[in-house]
Amino acid sequence: MAILKLPVPPTPNFLLFLVTGAILYLILLCIYRVYLHPLSKYPGPISYKLSGWPLLWQAYKGDRHIWHLKDHENYGPIVRIAPNTLSFNTSSALNTIYGSRVVNVKKGEWYKTFDIAAGTYSSFTETDKEKHAAKRRWMSPAFSDTSQKINEPIINDIIERFCETIGQKKGTRDDDGGWGGKWNASVEATYLGFDIMGALVFGTDFKTVQEDKNRAIADSILPASKFLYWISYLPMAVLVRPLLRTRLFEIVGGKPIEDNNRLIDYASSEVAERGKEKEKETASDFLSHLYGKVDWKTRWRPTRADLDVECLNMMNAGADPYSSVLAGAIFYLVHNEPVRQKLVGEIRTTFPSPSEIHSGPLLTSCTYLSAFIEETLRRTAPVPSHLPRVILPGGLTIDSQPLPSGTVVGVSAYSIHHNALYHPSPFTFSPERWIPSASNPESTIDAAKRAFEPFGLGSRACVGKNLAYLQLRLTLAHLIWRFDVRECEEERGVGGGREGLGVGREREDEFQLWDALGFGRDGPVVQVRRAAR
Numbered sequence: 052m053a054i055l056k057l058p059v060p061p062t063p064n065f066l067l068f069l070v071t072g073a074i075l076y077l078i079l080l081c082i083y084r085v086y087l088h089p090l091s092k093y094p095g096p097i098s099y100k101l102s103g104w105p106l107l108w109q110a111y112k113g114d115r116h117i118w119h120l121k122d123h124e125n126y127g128p129i130v131r132i133a134p135n136t137l138s139f140n141t142s143s144a145l146n147t148i149y150g151s152r153v154v155n156v157k158k159g160e161w162y163k164t165f166d167i168a169a170g171t172y173s174s175f176t177e178t179d180k181e182k183h184a185a186k187r188r189w190m191s192p193a194f195s196d197t198s199q200k201i202n203e204p205i206i207n208d209i210i211e212r213f214c215e216t217i218g219q220k221k222g223t224r225d226d227d228g229g230w231g232g233k234w235n236a237s238v239e240a241t242y243l244g245f246d247i248m249g250a251l252v253f254g255t256d257f258k259t260v261q262e263d264k265n266r267a268i269a270d271s272i273l274p275a276s277k278f279l280y281w282i283s284y285l286p287m288a289v290l291v292r293p294l295l296r297t298r299l300f301e302i303v304g305g306k307p308i309e310d311n312n313r314l315i316d317y318a319s320s321e322v323a324e325r326g327k328e329k330e331k332e333t334a335s336d337f338l339s340h341l342y343g344k345v346d347w348k349t350r351w352r353p354t355r356a357d358l359d360v361e362c363l364n365m366m367n368a369g370a371d372p373y374s375s376v377l378a379g380a381i382f383y384l385v386h387n388e389p390v391r392q393k394l395v396g397e398i399r400t401t402f403p404s405p406s407e408i409h410s411g412p413l414l415t416s417c418t419y420l421s422a423f424i425e426e427t428l429r430r431t432a433p434v435p436s437h438l439p440r441v442i443l444p445g446g447l448t449i450d451s452q453p454l455p456s457g458t459v460v461g462v463s464a465y466s467i468h469h470n471a472l473y474h475p476s477p478f479t480f481s482p483e484r485w486i487p488s489a490s491n492p493e494s495t496i497d498a499a500k501r502a503f504e505p506f507g508l509g510s511r512a513c514v515g516k517n518l519a520y521l522q523l524r525l526t527l528a529h530l531i532w533r534f535d536v537r538e539c540e541e542e543r544g545v546g547g548g549r550e551g552l553g554v555g556r557e558r559e560d561e562f563q564l565w566d567a568l569g570f571g572r573d574g575p576v577v578q579v580r581r582a583a584r
């Protein structure tokens with residue numbers, strides 16, 4: 052007869068051995084990280100040297116950019132922000148890490164969580180340099196000057212429709228000098244950004260500024276990106292990735308996971324439709340530039356998953372940063388009356404009518420508008436924290452510091468954009484700093500530009516940069532030409548800092564960013580009235 056052998060429960064001695072072993076391991080790990088690690092000589096709070104959890108917590112709270120700036124103020128231009136990560140705050144480091152095509156770094160593991168629920172990596176998250184280059188070549192026709200020219204009237208129509216909608220919001224008082232009903236600039240900018248990108252990527256007219264029905268998709272982008280942003284910093288992110296698309300994760304993760312899945316399904320359904328719609332073969336949207344096309348150089352042929360994920364990426368990466376910056380621009384417009392007056396003067400005298408507002412010499416001649424956009428981008432760079440890069444075998448010297456392979460390095464846009472060495476009085480909103488004058492020579496502006504990275508730099512810089520500038524110029528020119536804009540009296544302060552909001556969030560005249568990809572935001576709550584002519 053077989054004898055059933057029951058497992059012997061661990062003896063107290065064995066448990067003691069395990070616990071002691073674990074404690075000893077942790078103590079040795081701490082000693083190694085603080086005193087013996089290759090990065091041990093770099094300054095930073097002890098908690099950062101011991102583990103990556105403080106960084107994760109800051110990312111979860113949306114405060115990372117604020118801590119980057121504070122840490123650099125306290126510890127200098129190089130700070131160890133996690134056991135294996137250095138943060139730099141110099142323009143030389145910025146240009147070394149991101150600026151060159153041949154620099155010995157690649158995008159870090161952190162990127163690998165973002166798109167993976169959709170089945171593969173996009174141009175944004177691809178860490179392999181060769182594969183990324185093929186994707187960029189494949190996409191480039193969608194971002195060519197010709198494509199932009201064809202798409203500009205579509206962008207302009209959507210912006211004009213936006214202006215009509217906000218112009219029709221009814222005020223509550225008849226004696227209010229013609230000021231209309233209030234609206235939250237962060238909310239409306241989100242819908243406008245989504246409408247533009249929906250039209251450009253898929254040729255779909257969502258009308259979310261005007262109607263409720265497609266807002267669930269537009270409202271999904273930021274929560275999904277915020278969630279993926281912080282979970283990508285989990286030490287065990289690699290274990291989370293395969294679970295992202297599962298029902299279990301939808302139950303545990305809740306709304307942000309549902310939001311992410313909704314976006315993936317939406318992009319995928321648009322691509323599937325395109326396969327059936329013969330009449331759209333002549334369309335000029337981005338999907339038509341990508342569908343059925345190969346990389347001309349390597350003949351790499353994208354799979355259906357590549358196509359789905361790239362469309363999703365273009366929609367998300369295109370919509371949310373533009374919306375964030377537009378909300379920031381409206382904030383700084385209503386908080387800086389002399390700046391608004393100068394913009395009004397420039398835009399209303401340059402364009403005889405709104406139909407003249409399009410790309411070309413008139414728009415380019417609006418130097419104050421351009422400076423206003425640069426200054427807004429300085430203060431409200433989407434992705435305000437690190438865009439992490441990992442050093443490849445062979446190492447890399449940054450700011451005369453030879454660093455070993457495997458070290459994660461980065462420069463935070465918020466931190467360097469508020470470094471007084473390059474941007475004097477960094478918390479003063481001043482478009483004038485971008486305009487040459489007797490007191491502001493070209494050399495000063497050049498130094499500021501070398502410490503300016505709202506669109507990233509080098510081979511991984513934003514592919515939509517020119518498009519984004521065009522969108523921002525058109526939107527602000529239309530808005531300012533047509534309307535006076537003011538902050539709504541009874542909702543004063545929404546979007547700005549205040550005492551008690553958190554460390555580094557005290558400035559009332561600073562638009563508050565909640566660090567993510569794009570950034571969390573609110574307000575300002577504003578009203579418009581038709582400009583007198």
Ligand code: HEM
Nearest residue numbers: 174175365368369372373438505506507511513514515519
């Ligand atoms: C104000 C608006 C925008 C800002 C500030 C912005 C910023 C950025 C930044 C900082 C990166 C680099 C990310 C990194 O290194 O990891 C990036 C990448 C990217 N952006 Fe933008 N972006 C904007 C608008 C757009 C638009 C309109 C599109 C159009 C679809 C777009 C598409 C992309 C794509 C596809 C990438 C990945 C590029 C690559 O790695 O090859 N962005 N953007």
